Amino acid sequence: MNRRTFIKTLCAVAAATTLCGSQTIACASGAVRTVDDEDLKDYLHSMANFDLPHMGDIILINTQLALLKSSLKRLRRIQRTVGFGNFCILSFDEALLYARQNSSIGSFTKKELSFLDYTFSFDASNYGFYGERTISNITSRVSKKDLVKIQGSGNFLYRGQPHETYKSIKKLLGKKVYLTSGVRGTMKQFILFLSKAAANNGNLSLASRSLAPPGYSFHGVGDFDVGEAGLGVANFSIKFARTETCMQLREQGYLKLRYPRENMLGVRFEPWHIKVKDIKL
Numbered sequence: 570m571n572r573r574t575f576i577k578t579l580c581a582v583a584a585a586t587t588l589c590g591s592q593t594i595a596c597a598s599g600a601v602r603t604v605d606d607e608d609l610k611d612y613l614h615s616m617a618n619f620d621l622p623h624m625g626d627i628i629l630i631n632t633q634l635a636l637l638k639s640s641l642k643r644l645r646r647i648q649r650t651v652g653f654g655n656f657c658i659l660s661f662d663e664a665l666l667y668a669r670q671n672s673s674i675g676s677f678t679k680k681e682l683s684f685l686d687y688t689f690s691f692d693a694s695n696y697g698f699y700g701e702r703t704i705s706n707i708t709s710r711v712s713k714k715d716l717v718k719i720q721g722s723g724n725f726l727y728r729g730q731p732h733e734t735y736k737s738i739k740k741l742l743g744k745k746v747y748l749t750s751g752v753r754g755t756m757k758q759f760i761l762f763l764s765k766a767a768a769n770n771g772n773l774s775l776a777s778r779s780l781a782p783p784g785y786s787f788h789g790v791g792d793f794d795v796g797e798a799g800l801g802v803a804n805f806s807i808k809f810a811r812t813e814t815c816m817q818l819r820e821q822g823y824l825k826l827r828y829p830r831e832n833m834l835g836v837r838f839e840p841w842h843i844k845v846k847d848i849k850l
């Protein structure tokens with residue numbers, strides 16, 4: 570992370586207060602805070618304990634948290650209706666249509682829609698997430714003709730380099746390795762990010778240390794996750810780094826990590842996340 574970005578984050582929290590009641594690292598208006606060893610120590614400490622709340626985290630106030638929860642419940646009802654696989658690639662407009670047409674889901678309220686819209690357009694560096702924005706429009710859609718359904722996984726991959734990369738990993742490791750998460754459209758990223766925030770009292774910064782905020786995930790443009798058969802949810806934990814599968818992937822050069830250990834992007838170490846090269850944003 571460069572100094573300018575880090576300072577921006579420390580100072581930008583004031584801009585977040587319309588969305589969030591915040592426990593912030595206060596930054597007096599106009600003050601420039603330099604990045605010193607203490608800042609770096611704080612950063613590394615919070616990343617080593619990514620799943621705990623930290624001073625400076627952006628946390629939703631009660632009314633906003635209520636909106637997050639009602640939007641999330643509606644998204645979950647849509648997911649149940651369309652199925653997990655289809656939900657992975659569902660667009661914003663399609664989600665709205667499903668909600669409107671199914672009385673068991675119910676239309677999103679105006680407040681829920683503006684909450685989703687605001688959350689999507691929010692600058693994630695305010696959370697402490699420094700990854701690039703990958704999708705600029707909330708209504709952008711994944712074209713089904715560009716996708717391949719991966720049998721048995723309930724997930725899709727983009728044709729071309731992502732699919733070819735996965736096929737060569739399968740050739741190398743066979744049944745031991747499987748696709749745990751492929752293409753994720755905007756609504757899928759919303760449900761993951763909001764679920765994590767809801768489970769942590771509306772702490773959006775904490776959520777962003779494990780999950781890219783909607784609009785910032787490379788799963789929307791080609792990256793994917795793999796796991797070792799039999800490891801279950803532990804595939805998304807540090808345990809994966811100790812598996813034979815992970816070791817072989819590293820040896821064969823597949824682990825060109827998007828989020829390496831002690832990265833400065835504000836994202837936990839993710840050895841299971843396969844970075845697909847040559848993604849043009």
Ligand SMILES: [Zn+2]
Pocket residue numbers: 750788792793794839841842843
């Ligand atoms: Zn991933």
